[in-house]
Amino acid sequence: MIEKIFQNCIELTNKRWSSALLKRVVQSPISKYFIPSYSKVYDINVQEVSKSLDEFTSLHDFFTRTLVSGSRVVAKGNVLTSPVDAKIESFGAITNGMTFTVKGKPYLLEHLLGSQERAAAYKNGQYIVFYLSPADYHRMHSPVDARVVRQYVLGQHSYPVNQMGLTYGKKPLSHNYRMVTQLEMAGGMHMEFIKVGAMFVNSIALTNTTDVWRRGEEVGYFTFGSTVVMLFEQETVQFNENVTQGAMIQMGTSFANVL
Numbered sequence: 001m002i003e004k005i006f007q008n009c010i011e012l013t014n015k016r017w018s019s020a021l022l023k024r025v026v027q028s029p030i031s032k033y034f035i036p037s038y039s040k041v042y043d044i045n046v047q048e049v050s051k052s053l054d055e056f057t058s059l060h061d062f063f064t065r066t067l068v069s070g071s072r073v074v075a076k077g078n079v080l081t082s083p084v085d086a087k088i089e090s091f092g093a094i095t096n097g098m099t100f101t102v103k104g105k106p107y108l109l110e111h112l113l114g115s116q117e118r119a120a121a122y123k124n125g126q127y128i129v130f131y132l133s134p135a136d137y138h139r140m141h142s143p144v145d146a147r148v149v150r151q152y153v154l155g156q157h158s159y160p161v162n163q164m165g166l167t168y169g170k171k172p173l174s175h176n177y178r179m180v181t182q183l184e185m186a187g188g189m190h191m192e193f194i195k196v197g198a199m200f201v202n203s204i205a206l207t208n209t210t211d212v213w214r215r216g217e218e219v220g221y222f223t224f225g226s227t228v229v230m231l232f233e234q235e236t237v238q239f240n241e242n243v244t245q246g247a248m249i250q251m252g253t254s255f256a257n258v259l
Contacts, residue, residue: 075252089129092127113194192229204220
């Protein structure tokens with residue numbers, strides 16, 4: 001019953017007009033006056049923000065803030081580094097061929113990637129889900145030196161990807177608006193970097209539009225909280241001990257060794 005009520009409430013409000021209205025509000029000049037209280041409510045470390053709070057032109061401008069140089073250390077070596085500041089929502093093996101589970105909901109790779117043929121490449125592989133809250137730094141960085149093989153967009157609406165959304169929503173990770181990027185690492189190994197839009201706002205902006213990514217460099221940003229799902233081919237990565245469900249991780253921190 002709770003699941004049905006939650007789904008119906010979101011579907012009634014998550015429309016084109018409500019998304020446009022929300023964007024208009026957070027991008028308006030008057031919204032900048034909410035930044036100090038917003039930063040206090042979410043306990044944001046303003047010392048690492050690249051400019052003072054009164055220099056931001058809107059709440060949206062603050063959401064997509066950059067950080068002071070040196071605020072994040074990018075690990076070196078034959079590793080993968082976290083592309084975002086986030087909570088590790090879920091991780092593990094892709095089971096039953098091409099399925100993984102988050103908050104008790106099974107997700108088919110075919111639905112997530114929009115292609116049965118593409119999904120087959122990750123059969124029995126590994127996955128990890130990073131959740132960005134409204135408090136987190138919202139810019140995304142490359143987890144590894146890689147080449148962009150393909151990039152495309154799926155989905156239209158965006159439903160919540162927080163704990164309630166993942167628990168009671170209609171499988172938001174595989175149905176929300178999302179941008180799928182396939183990367184080729186050294187040695188020809190492939191991985192998927194899937195950027196999932198958050199509730200109401202389908203804003204996923206790219207700041208690197210080339211086909212070459214360097215570990216640690218910025219590649220894009222989210223508007224509002226959101227989620228990154230990463231998929232790895234079978235026997236190509238091994239998660240580190242710091243990868244535990246619910247753990248917080250910063251951009252640049254190693255989370256897996258490349259095999």
